[in-house]
Amino acid sequence: MNILITGYNGFIGKNLSFFLENKKNIKIFKFGKNNNLKDLENYVKKCELVFHLAGENRNKIQNQFINNNFKLTRDLVNLIKKKSKKTHLIFSSTKQIESKKNIYTQTKLDAENYLKKNVGKNLSVIIYRFTNIFGKWAKPNYNSVIATFSHRISRNKKIKVSKYNERIEFLHIDEVIKLFYDDIKNKKTRNLLLVKKFENSYKIKLFDLVKKLKYFHKYRQKLINDAELAHGFDKLLYSTFLTYIPVKQFKYNISSIKDKRGSFFEFVKSKNNGQISILVVKPNQVRGNHYHMTKVERFLILSGQGYFVFKNLINGEQKKILFNSAKQTIVETIPGWAHNIKNTGKKDLIAILWANENYNKDKPDTIYYEL
Secondary structure, eight states, X not given: OEEEEETTTSHHHHHHHHHHTTSTTOEXXXXXXXXXXXXXXXXXXXXXXXXXXXXXXOOSSHHHHIIIIIIHHHHHHHHHHTOSSOEXXXXXXXXXXXTOOSHHHHHHHHHHHHHHHTOBTTEEEEEEEEOEEXXXXXXXXXXXXXXXXXXXXXXXXXXXXXXXXXXXXXXXXXXXXXXXXXXXXXXXXXXXXXXXOOTTOEEEEHHHHHHHHHHHHHHHXXXXXXXXXTSHHHXXXXXHHHTTSOGGGGOOOOOEEEETTEEEEEEEEXXXXXXXXXXXXXXXXXXXXXXXXXXXXXXXXXXXXXXXXXXXXXXXXXXXXXXXXXXXXXXXXXXXXXXXXXXXXXXXXXXXXXXXXXXXXXXXOOEEOOO
């Protein structure tokens, strides 16, 4: 299938282009600001489906809204009408048409009306009145408040918000691409479809949005996570936030506890799922010698060899468990059993461990017991 993308170098266009480039049996033709109407005519002749994403969001020159929102749509439709074969066109419009009156919304509405007027045997149309779209590759201070806030907060710059209690609806770019891909696969489309509601959108107050983004910025240094980063809006928002941080922030240091026995690093701490840490034990050294009342630890040996010693605090039963990283060994500590770990190898023993609660220095569930 030959597909034309207008505005390929914009926020939505970049995401759609990269997505489709990985799909088989799809050839993409890209139309952008450096192309002319002759290029557009050549592309239209070759393509059976058009994603019309090109448009003007912000510009001090009002004629640019007319040229890039309405006139480009008009020219595109007129070129399609010259073809003998039917073309399916998907148009990216805005929900702001329903609530705001300005040159941007007016030219978008004019483009919609021109599309509706020309639907026929040569042209079928889907119009998406998108709400606020967010995700990677948006332009800060241009077409995404989340991109703007993320960019400024990650650089410790102040942000200006006039309506903190205003609830705004957001739609993630991946959901937009999913809708588009479903349109590609669904060949039985109606001549005209106007989409104004989106199932997987999220509504949030600006105050809460700013609070979350500031928390993400702080969390990366503190390692403590109170958000649900594996699901829902928080997952999408955190992934988006990271795409606007400075490159120098890709790397950051964490603190560690070191002594002659080795070292201990906290890696990830979460509100509901405990914490993950890294343990290093020097050759012939022993770590542990404690027990837990309730806390559980799960050790995965990444490198080295040695053994655990366990002792039941009630009946005195002892157990020695040998391990070697070549066998991908997991050892789990049991509440009420004292334990330690010894490195019997010639190199550092390295283990990653998960605990079902975060370490709290004021209320530690770790009681010393010599084995």
